[in-house]
Amino acid sequence: MKIKNIIITFVSAIAILFSTSVVSFAKVVGDKIILGAAISLTGKYSSNGVHTQNGYNMAVDRINEMGGVKVGGKTYMFDIIYYDDESNPKRAAQLAERLISQDGVEFMLGPYSSGLTKAIAPVTEKYGVPMVEANGASRSLFTKGYKYLFAVLAPANLYLDVAIETAVALNGGKGVRIAQAFEQDAFSQDVRLGILDAAERTGSKIIIDDKLPKELNDMAATLAKVKAVKPDVLVVSGHTKGALTAIRQIAEMKVDVPMLAMTHCDAAKLSKQHGKNSQYALCASQWHKTLTYKDDFFKDGMTYAADFEKLFGYDPPYQSAESSAALLVFKDAFERANTFDQKKVRDALAATNMQTFYGNIKFAEGGQNVDKPMVLFQVMCDDAGKCENKVVAPLKWASAELIHPIPKWSER
Amino acid sequence: MDFLIFQVPMLTLQAVLDGLLLGILFALIAYGMALQWGVMNIINIAQGDLVILGGYIAYFMYLYGIHPAWGVIVSPIIMYFVGVIIYKLVINKVVDRDLFISILATFGISILFMQLMNFAFGADVVLANSGYGTTMLFDNSVTLPNSKIFSAFISIVFAIGLVIYMKKSKLGRAIRATAQNARAAKILGVDTEKVYAATFGINAALCGVAGALISITFTIHPYMGLPYTIRSFMIVIVAGLGNLPGVAMSGMGLGVFEEFADYILGTEFRIGSVFLLLVLILVYRRFKLSRKREYLK
Numbered sequence: 001m002k003i004k005n006i007i008i009t010f011v012s013a014i015a016i017l018f019s020t021s022v023v024s025f026a027k028v029v030g031d032k033i034i035l036g037a038a039i040s041l042t043g044k045y046s047s048n049g050v051h052t053q054n055g056y057n058m059a060v061d062r063i064n065e066m067g068g069v070k071v072g073g074k075t076y077m078f079d080i081i082y083y084d085d086e087s088n089p090k091r092a093a094q095l096a097e098r099l100i101s102q103d104g105v106e107f108m109l110g111p112y113s114s115g116l117t118k119a120i121a122p123v124t125e126k127y128g129v130p131m132v133e134a135n136g137a138s139r140s141l142f143t144k145g146y147k148y149l150f151a152v153l154a155p156a157n158l159y160l161d162v163a164i165e166t167a168v169a170l171n172g173g174k175g176v177r178i179a180q181a182f183e184q185d186a187f188s189q190d191v192r193l194g195i196l197d198a199a200e201r202t203g204s205k206i207i208i209d210d211k212l213p214k215e216l217n218d219m220a221a222t223l224a225k226v227k228a229v230k231p232d233v234l235v236v237s238g239h240t241k242g243a244l245t246a247i248r249q250i251a252e253m254k255v256d257v258p259m260l261a262m263t264h265c266d267a268a269k270l271s272k273q274h275g276k277n278s279q280y281a282l283c284a285s286q287w288h289k290t291l292t293y294k295d296d297f298f299k300d301g302m303t304y305a306a307d308f309e310k311l312f313g314y315d316p317p318y319q320s321a322e323s324s325a326a327l328l329v330f331k332d333a334f335e336r337a338n339t340f341d342q343k344k345v346r347d348a349l350a351a352t353n354m355q356t357f358y359g360n361i362k363f364a365e366g367g368q369n370v371d372k373p374m375v376l377f378q379v380m381c382d383d384a385g386k387c388e389n390k391v392v393a394p395l396k397w398a399s400a401e402l403i404h405p406i407p408k409w410s411e412r
Numbered sequence: 413m414d415f416l417i418f419q420v421p422m423l424t425l426q427a428v429l430d431g432l433l434l435g436i437l438f439a440l441i442a443y444g445m446a447l448q449w450g451v452m453n454i455i456n457i458a459q460g461d462l463v464i465l466g467g468y469i470a471y472f473m474y475l476y477g478i479h480p481a482w483g484v485i486v487s488p489i490i491m492y493f494v495g496v497i498i499y500k501l502v503i504n505k506v507v508d509r510d511l512f513i514s515i516l517a518t519f520g521i522s523i524l525f526m527q528l529m530n531f532a533f534g535a536d537v538v539l540a541n542s543g544y545g546t547t548m549l550f551d552n553s554v555t556l557p558n559s560k561i562f563s564a565f566i567s568i569v570f571a572i573g574l575v576i577y578m579k580k581s582k583l584g585r586a587i588r589a590t591a592q593n594a595r596a597a598k599i600l601g602v603d604t605e606k607v608y609a610a611t612f613g614i615n616a617a618l619c620g621v622a623g624a625l626i627s628i629t630f631t632i633h634p635y636m637g638l639p640y641t642i643r644s645f646m647i648v649i650v651a652g653l654g655n656l657p658g659v660a661m662s663g664m665g666l667g668v669f670e671e672f673a674d675y676i677l678g679t680e681f682r683i684g685s686v687f688l689l690l691v692l693i694l695v696y697r698r699f700k701l702s703r704k705r706e707y708l709k
Contacts, residue, residue: 042527044635046535184680211680215639217630220430221674221682227553228420240537244631248539252546252557273539 028106028340033069033076035330036083036105038095038120040112043087048267048319049112052135054312055323056080056109062297063327069334076334078327085111089119096123105129106342109326112319114138114156114187121149130346132329134322137286139190142366149367150349152325152358154374156187157194159284160235162376163261164198166393167233170404175203179231179257181210181222181246183238191237191263191284207231212238219245223255233259240268243283251277251409258405261376266317271379271387279381280406284374287318287358288391290399291375297328298357325358378402417675422553427671433560435667437625439660440567441640442647443574444618446659449648451591451611452507457518458498459644460637461525462616466491466623467632468533471540474627480540483624484566488617495616499609507608522637529634542628563625570621571660574614587611646690 028034037056040049060078063069068077081103085092092111099105100123108124110117110133117136121144124131130148137156141149167176180195182188192209199206207229210222216238223246226234234257236246243264250260251274265283289305298304304324308316329352334340337348353362359372375397381387390400417423445459456462469490470483502521506514544558578584589597590607598604622640626632647666651658666686673685 042530044530044535044633046530048535181679210678213679213683215636215683217626217636217639218434219679221427221671222679224423224426224430225416225675227555228416228423241631241633244537244539248631249557252559253555254546254548254552268537274541 028076031068031074031076032079033107033334033340034103034105035078035080035107035109036096036099036103037080037109038083038085038092038099038111038116040087040116041082041084043085045087045112045116048135048317049087051317051319052112052323053082054308055134055316055320056327058308058311058320059297059324059327062324063331066297069331071334071338071340078331080109081105085116087113087116089116092116093119093123096120100124100127100129106340107131107330107345109323109330110134110136110151114141114190115185117141117149118186121146124148128342128346130333130342130349132326132349134326135319137190138186139193140186142364142368144366146367148346150329150352150363151368152329152361152372153286153322153369154372155368156190157197158374159191159194159263160237160261160374161194161198162374162393163233163235163259163282163284164195164202164204166376166402167259168202168204170402171232175199175205176232177229178204178206178233178235179208179222179226179229180206180235181208181212181219181238181242182236183212183216183242184214185239188237188239188242188263195235212242216241217245218249220249220253223249223253226257227253227255231257233257233261235261237263240264243268243270244273247274247278247281254409256406256408260406265377265379266389267319271381271389275387276381276385278379278387279412280403281379282376282392282402283379283389285318285377285389286372286374287321288375288377288389288397289316289321290391291359291397293355293357293359295328295354295356298324300357304357321358325356325361328356328358329354329361417672422550423675425550426554427675428668429554429556430560431668431671432664433556433564433667434670435664436564436567436660437560437622437629438640438643438647438667439663440571440618440625441622442644442651442659442663443571443656444615444622445644446648446651446653446656447574447587447618448611448615450653451587452503452608453511454503454507454514454518455511455645456615457515457641458522458525458637459615459619460640460642461522461529462491462495462619462637463623463626463640464632464634464637465494465525465529466620467627468529468623469620470624470627471538471632474540480542480624480628481562483540483627484621487620487624489620491620491623492613492617494620495613496609498616499612503612504605504608522641526634526637533634535634537631537633538627539631540627544628557629559629563629566621566625570618574618575656583607583610646686649690650693 039053064077068075083095108131112135114136117133125146132150134152137153139155139157182192208225243262261282263284270278289301291301294300333348337344361369362371364370375391376393377389378392380390391397392402466487469487470480474480506517542559547556586602586607590604594604647663651662674682
């Protein structure tokens with residue numbers, strides 16, 4: 001009996017040793033570059049997690065079809081190991097650890113959301129694993145001095161900056177009166193900081209500054225205050241819940257504001273869920289398919305959107321587009337580094353300066369993309385009630401003219 | 413800024429009405445919780461998840477072109493059976509046990525429900541549009557969404573209906589008898605097992621009504637249940653067990669208190685101030701009880 005136990009222990013020890021030694025070659029196996037990603041496939045972020053995964057997968061297929069990645073005269077194909085982080089930061093950090101130390105992954109793609117990226121970044125940093133992320137916009141990610149974190153998206157504090165700039169420009173360059181309501185989470189509070197900066201810069205005044213609870217489902221009190229003080233701009237950010245609640249209650253309470261700017265409109269499917277009530281809302285977006293950026297893989301936004309829809313059956317939200325862009329950045333960096341040495345790939349990533357269908361990409365010291373402005377689109381509906389998102393700012397990319405001020409409810 | 417409510421008198425009225433309408437809806441959920449807590453001595457952590465599930469029933473009716481208001485009839489019927497099934501599968505095994513065991517069991521049900529709803533309905537935040545419009549008072553300075561008025565009205569109808577049912581019907585009497593003394597009720601021929609199942613079913617049905625109303629007034633999401641559990645728990649605690657009119661009063665009172673806290677202290681202290689009030693009430697109760705004990709001595 002004892003001998004049997006010893007044999008079983010011995011065999012399992014060998015098996016464990018063998019399995020770890022095999023997978024430690026996993027970063028590049030044969031002609032494959034294996035990237036690791038912890039993605040929210042279940043839990044509260046699962047919708048956006050799936051958008052992220054679809055974006056990654058589409059880019060992997062496209063790059064592989066078009067000849068893969070050329071390093072040291074050899075052609076490699078991308079492959080991704082996915083784990084489900086269950087929308088849980090602790091789980092995400094564990095999985096990053098597992099991807100790196102057990103699966104031997106040497107290059108990572110980001111998860112969905114700022115919170116989960118914040119959980120993973122210390123792990124990738126500890127192991128010196130370059131991570132290109134596409135869905136963590138919180139400013140605090142870029143002020144910690146991380147050397148191996150690169151984000152293809154604009155930081156959260158820039159989300160609604162354009163809206164304030166636009167409102168001030170429309171006010172003849174004079175400051176405006178701003179009412180704002182932000183959820184108490186890392187992302188929304190960063191958006192708030194951006195508005196505070198913009199207000200100071202433009203001489204605008206914040207007259208309502210509400211912090212909404214995370215379990216937000218009612219902002220009637222905030223909106224009643226807005227009705228009483230009549231600001232020039234109302235800014236709301238509270239993920240999809242915030243966007244849906246705001247539009248529902250603004251319409252129900254007949255709140256008239258000249259400009260309404262928010263985040264997460266397309267993730268919330270505002271125009272689908274609220275129809276004409278969502279009309280005239282200005283929404284911050286990292287990307288829109290009508291933008292005219294170009295690259296060799298996806299051609300442009302419109303082609304990307306059409307191809308994406310063919311594959312997955314829905315119009316790509318910006319979360320998918322930015323995720324696809326992350327793969328383009330990795331390919332470019334590998335080819336410029338011409339090696340799989342992590343440090344050299346990291347340096348190549350830091351020196352990235354390219355245009356993709358998603359936008360220009362150039363990283364600042366902190367890892368955030370500084371070469372891609374946010375765009376604002378406005379929900380515009382026709383008489384039949386069919387609504388569309390049209391880019392209205394910055395003017396360079398505008399496909400429609402901004403409707404300002406928003407017509408009063410009594411005139412609609 | 414924080415005292416805007418005193419500068420604009422109409423805001424006070426708006427706050428009171430918003431608070432009352434919100435409070436009545438919460439009171440309905442708390443009503444179910446108080447009922448089954450009183451009868452079965454179970455604190456149901458999955459209360460909020462039952463609400464959300466009820467909301468999804470109304471939402472799916474809306475998706476298929478049926479007006480979501482019909483949800484207040486369909487949802488409680490379906491949810492009653494969901495409640496009875498949960499009772500038969502889990503609750504009947506913990507009903508006579510320690511309170512801690514039942515909290516654990518219902519916590520487990522809550523997690524299971526969240527994940528199942530996420531799996532079945534997706535993680536998107538959704539809502540159903542009733543198209544009920546708005547009631548405007550005092551030259552548009554006080555606005556009340558008709559969906560909220562409808563919700564409050566339906567909540568009151570169901571609450572009154574339940575009180576009458578509990579008083580007049582055979583099952584209602586059996587439930588009350590079981591709540592007073594389960595053993596005595598059993599000896600006198602009440603099938604307490606059946607009573608428990610019905611009580612849990614009625615609670616789930618009330619959650620179904622509330623869920624349908626929430627889908628047309630607010631938003632629903634698989635992970636949004638817990639705040640409703642906590643809120644109804646607080647309402648029951650403030651009202652005291654077995655005090656059904658107290659539940660209605662405490663629901664409305666907390667609703668109005670919360671609105672005023674929002675205007676005076678700021679939105680970020682809205683929930684916190686309700687918890688603070690809860691602590692104060694508990695401390696006061698304890699103080700009162702200890703004085704009573706001294707008299708007894």
